Amino acid sequence: MEEYAYLTSILASIFYLATSARLLRLHRRTRERPECLLGLYFACSGLYYLAYNVPSLLGFDGWPPSIGLAVEWVYNLGVLPYLLFIRLVFRPNDVWAVGLVAFASGCLLVAGVALTAGGHVDYSLDNPWFLTQWLGYTIPCAWIGCEAVLDWRSSGKRARLGLVQPLVVNRYLLLALFGASQFLACLSDLLFAHDISNSEAVSLVTNVLLGGTEAASVVLLWLAFFPPDFYAGWIARRAHSPVAAE
């Protein structure tokens, strides 16, 4: 079961890197910031999950502490553009959003410095810097889920007036589910820390949560960013059906 969770994470990381490549290629063409920020986030996430899971899957003891810390920094720094993306897209005029970005960024940077000063990565619920880091990367997962739900609801009204395409409305829903899935993954990080603090063995529940949320995230991102023809057609037909039009 543990190998299954690691394998799912590695597949997810490859998919994150593919999504990142697509978004950064789009940025090269449009020069717009949202695709650049989201592309950077997925690039860092992909690299992090890949680097984090390869040792476990291949059965060696893990990276030396210095590389482990570098990998943590890649992820911590990668979350910063994600926070900026959420603010830029959903809350460009709200002062509180700047405060939330600053708070979460502060958590990640302070935790990164503290972990570096400690000399090694310590996933433990007794380690306040792990919890600080956890807070820093959990905030954007919950935040984007909430924002996407709000926009999904209002975009339904816009769609009825023909102001937005049904596929874009559906994309908000997929993003909301992606946020929820990532939030669950963050919660499973706490279970993971609890497991390895007590017994060094990762429980079945934790493995199912870790693997399941990553698998769900991949499917949601695939439908959102690489919508296949059958899916786009289904969404369009559903939007124009008599039941949906009521």
Add this chain to the structure above:
Amino acid sequence: MATTLFDIAAERLEESTDMDRLAARGTLRLALKEAGLDTQNFSLAQLRTVFERLMPKELEARGVPHGVAICSAVMNGVASIASTADLSTAESPDEIFKRLGGR
């Protein structure tokens, strides 16, 4: 002084009806909400749809006669002002997500 599309449209609505400033802004706000739009971030094309599809009913509900004609006149005025004013609005999430998942 009007600075946003919302301000301009509300002013024109106030001038074209017997509604006071508060009522005009409130009516426009309700119509935008009904359309799922934020008062701070919508395009001229979106506003035109609101004035064509929703605002006549909102005016009728407030006892304002000739709603369709008023809405048409207000939109012509707004479009005229908007064409000369600097009304740069942030890109909407709809536009961004349409592009991000572009096929």
